[in-house]
Amino acid sequence: MKKLISKFKAQKRKNKVRQNNPDSGKKSYWQLIDSLHSDECPVCYALLHVQKKFIEDIFYESVNDPTIRHKFESSGGLCPIHSQLMFQQADKLGLALLARDLLQKALDQNFNLSFRKCFLCEHQELTEKYLIEDFISSLPLQNFTKELQISKGLCLKHFNLIFAAITNKKDKNFLLNWQKEKMKRLLQFLSEFIRKNDYRFKEEKITEEESKAIEQVWNLLTQ
Numbered sequence: 001m002k003k004l005i006s007k008f009k010a011q012k013r014k015n016k017v018r019q020n021n022p023d024s025g026k027k028s029y030w031q032l033i034d035s036l037h038s039d040e041c042p043v044c045y046a047l048l049h050v051q052k053k054f055i056e057d058i059f060y061e062s063v064n065d066p067t068i069r070h071k072f073e074s075s076g077g078l079c080p081i082h083s084q085l086m087f088q089q090a091d092k093l094g095l096a097l098l099a100r101d102l103l104q105k106a107l108d109q110n111f112n113l114s115f116r117k118c119f120l121c122e123h124q125e126l127t128e129k130y131l132i133e134d135f136i137s138s139l140p141l142q143n144f145t146k147e148l149q150i151s152k153g154l155c156l157k158h159f160n161l162i163f164a165a166i167t168n169k170k171d172k173n174f175l176l177n178w179q180k181e182k183m184k185r186l187l188q189f190l191s192e193f194i195r196k197n198d199y200r201f202k203e204e205k206i207t208e209e210e211s212k213a214i215e216q217v218w219n220l221l222t223q
């Protein structure tokens with residue numbers, strides 16, 4: 001019930017921001033806004049969300065679409081990460097249809113398949129590109145900067161990609177300071193977590209934020 005109420009409140013807040021914001025026309029603006037409320041890098045979070053949705057769409061609407069089946073077949077399968085993601089997201093019948101095509105092809109060609117790039121990796125690269133572009137073009141927007149305060153910060157990879165792509169000095173400084181502030185906060189939580197693990201301070205309770213910080217930092221440091 002608590003979860004439901006907070007979901008309702010979050011939706012209400014989003015609707016309010018949407019009504020007051022004329023800048024919501026960008027392709028991934030709202031995906032980014034939603035992602036800023038997660039505990040992860042907003043670009044990584046939005047990227048995974050878009051990929052899951054893409055896989056969902058393939059299986060709900062296009063698994064019989066010859067273009068998708070051809071794409072899957074001609075790429076010779078998927079990379080290990082997307083193969084796992086597809087298996088987690090998709091329904092078994094859709095997977096069976098795709099797997100049957102590929103297995104038949106492998107048998108016909110004595111298992112000598114030519115591997116192209118995984119088509120979900122291609123989709124991921126394109127999505128990442130527009131998410132980064134939209135993140136940068138949203139930086140001057142008041143509503144976006146306000147929502148940025150809620151975020152835990154960007155991962156190293158996306159911070160560096162975004163920082164390198166910003167041409168405006170003011171936005172560059174803003175992003176650097178914002179990221180530093182977020183990382184310093186996480187550093188504090190980590191230090192407290194480490195300190196409280198010392199037997200001399202074991203009476204002090206580790207807070208939720210302090211214990212969550214390990215996973216957050218670990219994910220943010222991933223390249």
Ligand SMILES: [Zn+2]
Pocket residue numbers: 041042043044045154155156157158
């Ligand atoms: Zn990231």
Ligand SMILES: [Zn+2]
Pocket residue numbers: 078079080081082083118119120121122
């Ligand atoms: Zn892939």
